Amino acid sequence: MIDRTLLITVNGIDAPGVTSDIFEAVAPAPVVVVDMEQLVVRGHLTLAIALELDPSVTDLLAPGVLDQVRKSVRIAASSRNMEVTTRPGVALEADLSREKFQVIVMGAPLHPECINIVTSTIAQHGGNLDRIHRIADYPVTAIRLEGSGVDHQALRRPLAEVSVRCGVDISVQDVALEARGQYLVVMDVDSTLIQGEVVDLLGELAGVGSAVSEITAAAMGGEVDFTESLQARVSLLAGAPAGLIEQARELISLTPGARTLCRTLHRLGYQIVLVSGGFTNVIEPIARELGVSAFRANTLEVIDGVITGNLCGPIVDREAKRQALVHFAREFNIPNRRTIAIGDGANDIDMISEAGLGVAFNAKHVLRESADTTVNVPYLDSVLYLLGITRDEILRSDRDSAL
Numbered sequence: 001m002i003d004r005t006l007l008i009t010v011n012g013i014d015a016p017g018v019t020s021d022i023f024e025a026v027a028p029a030p031v032v033v034v035d036m037e038q039l040v041v042r043g044h045l046t047l048a049i050a051l052e053l054d055p056s057v058t059d060l061l062a063p064g065v066l067d068q069v070r071k072s073v074r075i076a077a078s079s080r081n082m083e084v085t086t087r088p089g090v091a092l093e094a095d096l097s098r099e100k101f102q103v104i105v106m107g108a109p110l111h112p113e114c115i116n117i118v119t120s121t122i123a124q125h126g127g128n129l130d131r132i133h134r135i136a137d138y139p140v141t142a143i144r145l146e147g148s149g150v151d152h153q154a155l156r157r158p159l160a161e162v163s164v165r166c167g168v169d170i171s172v173q174d175v176a177l178e179a180r181g182q183y184l185v186v187m188d189v190d191s192t193l194i195q196g197e198v199v200d201l202l203g204e205l206a207g208v209g210s211a212v213s214e215i216t217a218a219a220m221g222g223e224v225d226f227t228e229s230l231q232a233r234v235s236l237l238a239g240a241p242a243g244l245i246e247q248a249r250e251l252i253s254l255t256p257g258a259r260t261l262c263r264t265l266h267r268l269g270y271q272i273v274l275v276s277g278g279f280t281n282v283i284e285p286i287a288r289e290l291g292v293s294a295f296r297a298n299t300l301e302v303i304d305g306v307i308t309g310n311l312c313g314p315i316v317d318r319e320a321k322r323q324a325l326v327h328f329a330r331e332f333n334i335p336n337r338r339t340i341a342i343g344d345g346a347n348d349i350d351m352i353s354e355a356g357l358g359v360a361f362n363a364k365h366v367l368r369e370s371a372d373t374t375v376n377v378p379y380l381d382s383v384l385y386l387l388g389i390t391r392d393e394i395l396r397s398d399r400d401s402a403l
Contacts, residue, residue: 012080026073102144106375152174187343216233234309252282262292278298321350
């Protein structure tokens with residue numbers, strides 16, 4: 001059978017006009033472009049072009065046409081001191097039945113051994129890598145690997161084990177067309193969006209800090225029921241002046257990267273919702289400042305300027321967080337597969353498990369076991385990299401908004 005296809009690969013130092021020169025050399029030939037990829041790494045360019053002979057070219061003339069294409073490309077490349085390899089007979093039919101996946105590997109630092117283990121694990125499960133691209137180099141190094149041949153769900157558990165073994169963060173996602181569109185991000189507040197736990201801070205201000213913090217640690221670790229623990233902690237605040245709430249607001253610090261995360265997601269059209277086992281008395285101004293779409297939290301009862309030690313209304317517990325994710329997904333008409341939940345404690349387990357992508361952020365061990373992916377660096381905007389958003393896109397978005 002006569003070869004009618006040709007794969008051309010050009011390698012060398014990148015410079016303006018390289019791609020144009022190569023295609024100018026190919027242009028006179030009776031061929032069509034059926035695929036191409038270009039990648040520049042630290043100034044080194046790799047350009048791959050898949051060509052197919054025009055149907056008007058007979059099999060008798062095919063070898064001569066392809067030889068002329070090779071010669072023309074080599075002449076153009078040599079003028080720029082670039083190397084060329086060619087390979088005939090490339091199968092160009094796309095296998096649309098193959099599963100597509102995306103794996104983000106993030107580390108600070110990221111060692112070669114880790115990449116070896118990740119890529120070998122993908123191969124062992126039938127996955128083939130089609131493209132690898134760095135999406136961030138600061139404050140973490142994040143690499144995106146795109147491939148096919150295995151369902152992304154089949155990779156999640158094996159790569160979660162690799163994540164623990166190598167001490168890196170790994171996200172596995174579908175890249176099918178149906179996975180694109182608007183997303184909903186549901187985020188915990190205490191120890192996720194903000195540093196520390198508000199109830200612990202109120203306990204310190206009220207003089208019962210150690211007693212409150214002890215219960216909080218047990219609740220977040222899944223050792224005690226969240227609802228019972230919250231009621232026990234709030235009861236310890238009974239009689240404290242309501243002015244402590246305002247003091248707590250002033251002492252709260254957002255997690256590094258929180259503003260960048262929210263700002264970037266807003267610009268990309270994501271819906272952001274805060275769902276917290278904390279208190280609306282403190283969270284409402286934070287939600288307003290960050291411009292989130294909605295929020296749910298518990299409310300401390302205050303009567304005559306005094307915290308009563310009770311809560312108003314239904315308690316936002318573990319199950320209520322899951323229900324909130326489902327509710328807001330329906331309200332914004334976003335399918336479950338495009339929902340992302342971010343949390344740190346045991347009361348986030350159901351929400352994390354319900355979401356299309358569950359992210360455990362510097363989380364307790366009990367939550368990490370239920371999450372699809374983990375983030376173990378102290379920068380909340382690192383979640384953007386796990387979603388495949390590059391650092392360049394973040395910086396460009398900030399620059400454009402400033403114009």
